[in-house]
Amino acid sequence: MKYRAIKGVRDLLPPEVNLWQEVESLTRRFFASYGYREMRPPVMEFTEVFSRSIGETTDIVEKEMYTFHDRAGRSITLRPEGTAPVVRAYIQNHLYTLPSPQKYYYIGPMFRYERPQKGRLRQFHQIGVEAFGEKDPRMDAEMLDMLRGFLERAGIEGLTFEVNSIGCEVCRPAYREALLGFLGEELGSLCPDCLRRYRVNPLRVLDCKAEGCRSLRERAPRIGEYLCTGCAGHFEALRGHLDALRIPFRVNQAMVRGLDYYRRTIFEVTSEALGSQDAVAAGGRYDRLVEEFGGPPTPALGFAIGMERLVMLIMERRGVKEPVPEVYFVTIGKEAEALSFRLASEMRGRGVWVELDYSGASLRSQLRKADRHGARYAFIIGEEEISAGVVRYKRLSDGEQGEVRIEGIYRFLGVE
């Protein structure tokens, strides 16, 4: 084989692609009732759009971005996530002049240079939503409600909803200091990975799977105790609203986000059926990002759903059904071939899926092909049928056959 696809990307083929189409159409229908409209930002941006928002020291920016220089020497990056481009577009197109809140969704590919594994690709796809201009915690709850409803409608079960508040620029530094102080006394019992986390992103130590670090977590200071009154009140209200909407959730004080722009609410939806990369969807608030991008102060929040992971879960639950042709023409003789050629064109024009056989092979061979294609009906035409002005139909599921006049084909098929 001369060429292969690049590592970590894949071809999306039928019948799986049918499932993707279903998911996309559910997205459009379902999100619309929450007032979300589609936005289609480009798949590439100036590199700073990502490095300034996601955080210079995050893994994504440090080692996972597809970055290159265009012919004018500018640094361009294939989007590793969707929020930053949408925020950029929100500001550039003055969408903040429209009545708040402004709610948008997008569907499309993201790119991260990582080692592929189950549920993790270098080109993957997200359904993302962003809502701008509303700080009320009911907006957070509304968004989780939409996410919950969407996943339910997609037919997925056994999901865990976790929420947390990581505070704001006022209270988070205080917690960070407290945690650093605590961990500084315990460096001896940290695993090698956590020694690195201690320097880079200490909050992540709480998330460690190693035995020693886990027991440390019990005694570590908790973010909940360090939230300022604003953040604490916001979080408490959110929990109340989630209860009111009967959204089952768990508070996970160890939950951390990998992107720097998050403030206050963060959340994650996971499934045990996914393997090690178990997050189906995740998101949170980013109340300062619009301002940092040069827009007016605008509270905002959003989430993204991993489409590959979502489709994996749906496939596991109900598989994929392959659509089949309605009619497969089987002909004997030139005259019959010509007739079926014309008929097929007309039928297709009326929306019937018709397949033709150009092989000129034996009747049995043509019928076998009709069967292999999974067609519902074989339409058989030979000299007898032509002189009688009929087609002979054979229902492939049970072999029942008979004749139908050519004018009566559509009624026979239940078309119109």
Added chain:
RNA sequence: GUGGGCGUAGCUCAAUGGUUAGAGCACUGGACUGUGGCUCCAGGGGUUGGGGGUUCGAGUCCCCUCGCUCACCCCA
């Protein structure tokens, strides 16, 4: 970036260091001249991922390399 597992026909897999690398499924045709599925028969299809080495002899053993996959890391 690190570690484990696996690379033989389109797919799933056999083959103790020893003939010309096989089977099932799939594909094409026939048995069955205008009736599919079931059965039987036949046919096409291979650089055993690639390179080097050991050996009288390598799909099999050794080294390198590439790919896939799972996990770590990180995340959707």
